[in-house]
Amino acid sequence: MRRSKVKRRIPSILAVGALFTVLAGTSLPQVQARNVAAGRGPNPIQALKTKLKGHVFSKGPHGERAVLGTKIKLSQADLKKIRAKHATAAISIHIGGDDWSTAQENGLKFELKKEGIRLVGLTEANGNATTQASNIETLSARRPTFLFSIPIDAIALASSYRRALSRHVKIVFMDVPAKGFVAGKDYVSDVSADNCGNGIASAYLLANVVHKQGDVGAIYYAADFFVTNERYRCFKATIEHNFPDIHIVESQGVAAPDFAGNAERATTGIIAKHPNLAAIWSVFDIPAEGVEAALRGAGRTNIPIITEDLGLNAAVSIASNGMIKALGAQRPFDQGVTEAKLAGYNLLGRKAPPYVVLPALVVRRSNVLKAWTEVYHTPPPAQLKKAYNSVH
Incomplete structure (x- = not known):
């Protein structure tokens, strides 16, 4: 989940074991110090080079085994058959107007056009469940073959999706299905990022910037939202079981719709209580902008920020050596393409897997321009290139 308004071999067998075991709910001995000049734990960058490659760490909201999005394929013969169906589609986005939503929409539009599935409606709810309920009602009344949607509230909106089903609309969920829905029965499939993988990536990135030691703060999403829950859970688990000299001394939750403003207020409180913080972690890029504003206002621009999701503001900060140093990114364009392919299935x-994920992408200054193209399938914007080239 990411919402930016500017228009996301570990050198020790023990280190690998410690991470996998904590995520499974057991424990192993902690990794011991490797470098007396820094804290204890594995080399974070070396770990990232091998840990994420080809690995998926997430399971679905109901414990489903994750299938990589690259496994979902349609041949030219498949496309010909799909086009002959003359299917239609609608899209209901929970927020909208941000980089993540736009990329999802673009990926869907790109693949739907290839499949000859006509788009009959697209709505954005600006983070309001009541608005999204109305949007779903409006879209389902048009009786599209498919509804692609991410619920802002999986519980409150379940009845809205049920009404869509009663109109024989087939649903493909983004990130999280509605509460009580069963894959293969109530919806086609659920497509998401490897949210646990992104949490793990951000933990190693934070460990790198603080040299594996120090007190850190965390800003999480104060709602029962599977995507952000997984990020926070896996971030904390990775820090606690691999870097014993890093201490998460305070965590504060922030709520919609004013993520940045709420994060700014939360950060102001955290740094007042803990003036010696080594870094702050943010659950996605918009709260990170609020963290950045609070630190700047307090004259604490020396405190680095690690976050998730490659919004433009976050990318510019990374490129210009700003306070946001690195992040774990989603691949929303590819998620949209995969969702449309599953409609084709x-x-x-053809039986669709219940839970499909796109792998995490580590973004640092060294690869921020390439990462932008990989995430959005467009060249880096001029603002981002200018920021990158401003550092000599």
């Missing part, structure tokens, strides 16, 4: 009568 349904039209072909």
Whole structure:
């Protein structure tokens, strides 16, 4: 989940074991110090080079085994058959107007056009469940073949999605399904990022910037939202079981819709209580902007920020050596493409896996321009290139 308004071999067998065991709910001995000049734990950058490659760490909201999005494929013969179905689609986005939502929409539009599935409506709810309920009602009344949607509140909106089903609309969920819905029965599939993988990536990135030691703060999403819950859980687990000299001394939750403003206020309180913080972690890029504002206002620009999701503001900060140093990114364009392909599976009568994920992407200054293109399938914007080239 990321919402930016500017228009996301560990050198020790023990280190690998410690991470996998904590995520499974057991424990192993902690990794011991490797460098007396820094804190204890594995080399974070070396770990990142091998740990994320080809690995998926997430399971679905109901414990489903994750299938990589690259496994979902349609041949030219498949596309011809799908086009002959003359299917239609609608899209209901929970927020909208941000980089993540726009990339999801673009990926969907790109693949739907290839499949000959006509888009009959697209709505954005600006983080309001009541608005999204109305949007779903409006879209489902048009009786599209498919509804692609991410609920802002999986519980409150369940009845809205049920009404769509009663109109014989087939649903493909983004990130999280509605409460009580069963894959293969109530919806085609659920497509998401490897949210646990992104949490793990951000933990190693934070460990790198603080040299594996120090007190840190954390800003999480104060709602029961599976995506951000997984990020926070896996971030904390990775820090606690691999870097014993890093201490998460305070965590504060922030709520919609004013993520940045709420994060700014939370950060102001955290740094007042803990003036010696080594870094702050943020659950996605918009709260990170609020963290940045609070630190700047307090004259604490020396405190680095690690976050998730490659919004433009975050990318510019990374490129210009600003306070945001690195992040774990989603691949929302590819998620949109995969969602549309799964609709194609349904039209072909092909069984879709219940939970499909796109792998985490580590973003640092060294690869921020390439990462932008990989995430959004467009060249880096002029603002980002200018920021990158401003550092000599």
